[in-house]
Amino acid sequence: MDVSTVTTTTAAPARWRRLAVVRLLRDTTGAVGTLFVLLIVLLAVFAPLITPYAPDEINVLKRLAPPSAEHWMGTDQLGRDTFTRLVYGTRIALLVSLPAVIAGAFVGMLLGLVAGYLGGWVETGLLWLFDVVRSFPALLFAIAVIALTGPSLFMIVFIMALTRFPSYGRLIRAQTLKIREEEFVAASQALGCSPLRVMLRHILPNAVAPLFIQAAMDVPVVITFEAGLSFLGLGVPPPTPSWGSILREGYTYVRATPWLILFGSGFLVVATLGFTFFAEALRDVFDVKIRNEGAN
């Protein structure tokens, strides 16, 4: 397959994308990953249809109950249905991770592009900024900021985007450095294209493929991160169910019931495993394109 023409023709991308999907699903881990990701997305979208109770429906008579036909995954300390809360928790996991990854990737992409194309002190300065942000242990940084501002969905997304953008910046900078030397870039410069046009129209479309893979790899990282913050009571405020806060309840009542920890961990692991498998298979599928881009 001649993938070097992917970004310049209109017929090729559809064919290429179709092939990529087929190859993704043929790979065992890719198929399992895609299945898990689809499952998580479907749970999030259809949560009210799937769950038998409301996520904040309290029933103190049935607190900390073990799994039963009535409550498949038992209940928490307020008698709320664990299965319902875990299913609704997928919404928070996705509501936090997707915007955070998209925002981080977008900002990192632009800064990386500028750093790689302009070079000089702009590049040195931006690389320094990337290093500075990366030198903070992300979780400690998030804890410190959220402790001052108070927990909210926006703040969590903002901090996660902030801690993630340097890795995208470095990635796109490296790609830009490589593509900057290509003949078509020199040609567009010779034709009088502005630096902005060269960057956005000629370099970016050719540099962006690895960004998607990195973004897919980052989703489980951010999901885990949010769960960690919620576990500390610094995530999405209650009573909104989040996997981290359910694990926290499980930890508090660990001697009374193991079910909250067991099922909470199960959901979290299915999500991280699914997205990791999906991202790794995606990387393998895209790999040909990346290699060819580097060689051309």
Add this chain to the structure above:
Amino acid sequence: MIVYTVRRLLTAVATVIGAVTLLFLIIRLIPGDPAVVMLGPRASPSMIASMRERMMLDESVHVQLLAFLGNVLRGDLGRDVLNELPVLGMVLDVLPFTIVLAFGSIVLAVLIGVPLGTLAAAYRNSWLDRVTAFVSVAFITVPPFVAGLLLLLLFAVELRWLPVSGGGVRGDVLNQARHLILPMLALALTWVGYIARLIRSSVLEEITKDHVRTATSKGLSPGRVLFKHVLRGALIPTIAVLGVGFGNLLGGAVLIEIIFNRPGLGFLIFNAIESRNYPVVQGGLVVAVFLYTLANVIADVSYGFVDPRIREA
């Protein structure tokens, strides 16, 4: 090599200064009076006035920043709001616990991960390779705090083989070691997965090199070739990853320390947040950034030491 080391150290100093500045600015950028935010709603006017004076809030921002940086460079990280103890002393008091935990986890991860990855490469495409690949991914995807909760549930609560919480009795090494096992294992698992995968791929790459072929044709036993020639080269990329790993472990240790109620930097910072003791939070973060950067420098310099291409870049 000296030039490279000096250059790397200078970059590290610039990074730490940048990070400390960023930390300073974040606190100043948050709306409201920083002294009130730091001390919380229950603070008396006199406490707020004394905090404002100590933080030099009536001076301009750049004077405040320079004073803050100067203090950090002198090792003055401020004083605890509640008992006026120097923050540096408090941090140094608990730091050994975190370092032992992070370092122990890395060592454990190397001890398990390297043989696992080597075996997987040596028996490529066998069932052993496939099991290792699965185990590695499973370990990587289970977040350390979830591993910590599951280990706590199984070994401390259900089986009661190991202690549930604490750092152990001071001076009693055996007791402290027993308290270290579960937190260390929880933190190490992710890195076992990473290292096993990394070693597997670098062993497979190293096997194809000329010097390895020479060693084999010289008549050395496969085991000797593997350990003497292949592993030596394959370990190099791992060194770079370990530096990053150590830094990440410092972050991951926060949750583990809280789950196991274990003294340490993360536990100190988290408790300081709960009691709104912001100088401790700030000082703790400065030390964390310093350690993280230092770990990266050590990794880079040692990587440059074994691989000349790095220091030439």
